[in-house]
Amino acid sequence: MVTMETAGVGSLFSALHKRGYKTVAPTIREGAIIYDEVASHSELPVGWTDKQDAASYRLERRSDNALFGYNVGPHSWKKFLFPPIHKLFASQKKSHGFDVQTVLESKDSYAFVGVRPCELAAIAIQDRVFAAGEYRDPYYQAVREKIFIVAVNCSNAGGTCFCASMDTGPRAKNGFDIALTEVIQNGSHYLVAESGSKRGAEVLNELGQPEATAAEIGAAEKILKKTTAAMGRKIETKNLKELLAANPEHPQWEVIAKRCLNCANCTQVCPTCFCANVEDVTDLTGTKAERIRKWDSCFTLEFSYIHGGSIRATRKSRFRQWMTHKLSSWIDQFGTPGCVGCGRCITWCPVGIDITEEARAIREHQQIQITTS
Numbered sequence: 544m545v546t547m548e549t550a551g552v553g554s555l556f557s558a559l560h561k562r563g564y565k566t567v568a569p570t571i572r573e574g575a576i577i578y579d580e581v582a583s584h585s586e587l588p589v590g591w592t593d594k595q596d597a598a599s600y601r602l603e604r605r606s607d608n609a610l611f612g613y614n615v616g617p618h619s620w621k622k623f624l625f626p627p628i629h630k631l632f633a634s635q636k637k638s639h640g641f642d643v644q645t646v647l648e649s650k651d652s653y654a655f656v657g658v659r660p661c662e663l664a665a666i667a668i669q670d671r672v673f674a675a676g677e678y679r680d681p682y683y684q685a686v687r688e689k690i691f692i693v694a695v696n697c698s699n700a701g702g703t704c705f706c707a708s709m710d711t712g713p714r715a716k717n718g719f720d721i722a723l724t725e726v727i728q729n730g731s732h733y734l735v736a737e738s739g740s741k742r743g744a745e746v747l748n749e750l751g752q753p754e755a756t757a758a759e760i761g762a763a764e765k766i767l768k769k770t771t772a773a774m775g776r777k778i779e780t781k782n783l784k785e786l787l788a789a790n791p792e793h794p795q796w797e798v799i800a801k802r803c804l805n806c807a808n809c810t811q812v813c814p815t816c817f818c819a820n821v822e823d824v825t826d827l828t829g830t831k832a833e834r835i836r837k838w839d840s841c842f843t844l845e846f847s848y849i850h851g852g853s854i855r856a857t858r859k860s861r862f863r864q865w866m867t868h869k870l871s872s873w874i875d876q877f878g879t880p881g882c883v884g885c886g887r888c889i890t891w892c893p894v895g896i897d898i899t900e901e902a903r904a905i906r907e908h909q910q911i912q913i914t915t916s
């Protein structure tokens with residue numbers, strides 16, 4: 544492990560640019576911290592934090608110049624790996640027939656800087672969906688293979704986070720090239736950096752930073768313990784899969800359905816949701832056609848439409864599908880829950896529906912009892 548002054552983060556950006564990466568990092572746009580391409584570390588939200596609660600998000604000035612003193616915003620890294628609107632192919636009529644151009648390859652190599660531990664877990668989940676198993680997404684694979692990840696451990700617990708209870712944070716365990724922990728205390732401000740891959744180690748060596756002292760490593764550890772202790776929300780995951788599967792007619796589903804607008808915000812901000820629709824578009828002359836993939840959501844009536852009608856015709860059935868999939872049937876499909884505890888669906892739900900409270904309500908008033916041994 545090495546210790547970096549904040550200026551070292553500027554050198555880190557330069558080292559990544561030198562290797563041909565486009566750097567994507569948190570930055571402020573239109574009153575929120577989002578992920579976008581940035582030219583240097585000066586575009587990070589230095590000295591800002593985000594205050595989050597159910598249906599509430601606002602930026603505030605911090606009393607220091609923290610580079611990473613905030614948590615996750617409305618964007619997630621999935622927009623680069625699994626774009627919201629993506630052309631799958633285009634065809635053009637020629638004298639001999641149609642020329643078809645697939646648009647599958649990605650020209651860009653991205654360095655994601657500022658990936659939170661819960662987001663690493665979300666990327667690992669999407670890897671299982673898009674890049675493992677029988678059906679693989681070649682575009683996802685092409686982008687994913689070229690990504691360099693600089694993770695940032697969380698020095699603050701966000702208002703809606705519950706990663707500790709999902710075992711996905713606040714410390715990054717794997718899946719990164721470099722992981723940083725920012726320490727601000729007693730007039731000092733530095734980052735403890737560790738490598739998680741060979742290329743991460745090469746970049747850190749090139750930066751020529753000093754070895755971290757035991758005191759600096761200890762200070763970083765203490766901050767992460769404090770973050771865990773400060774997390775205000777949690778989900779009891781024990782037997783949750785069985786609990787939800789056994790309670791499809793629980794009265795709580797009706798209670799939520801009366802509040803839920805079926806707006807689909809929760810699925811759009813979620814870093815693991817992967818539902819999409821495919822549209823074919825032709826021009827009026829009949830000479831061009833395109834196939835476009837767009838993010839969709841289990842909250843739309845059309846998403847479950849098959850000949851004759853939608854399978855999930857009620858709000859209750861759509862909310863139940865979302866939450867039961869996230870916390871129960873996802874485990875059957877992919878071996879882990881589909882929720883990493885990032886809290887985005889709570890913050891960005893316009894009516895403040897909180898997945899942690901709903902899971903608790905179902906557990907506390909079980910219709911079909913699940914014994915917890």
Ligand code: SF4
Pocket residue numbers: 809812813814815816869881882883884885886887888889898
């Ligand atoms: S379900 Fe909510 S808390 Fe869980 S990963 Fe998705 S947005 Fe984050």
Ligand code: SF4
Pocket residue numbers: 802803804805806807808809810842888891892893894895896
């Ligand atoms: S839970 Fe909230 S964000 Fe999700 S569909 Fe319902 S109202 Fe919209």
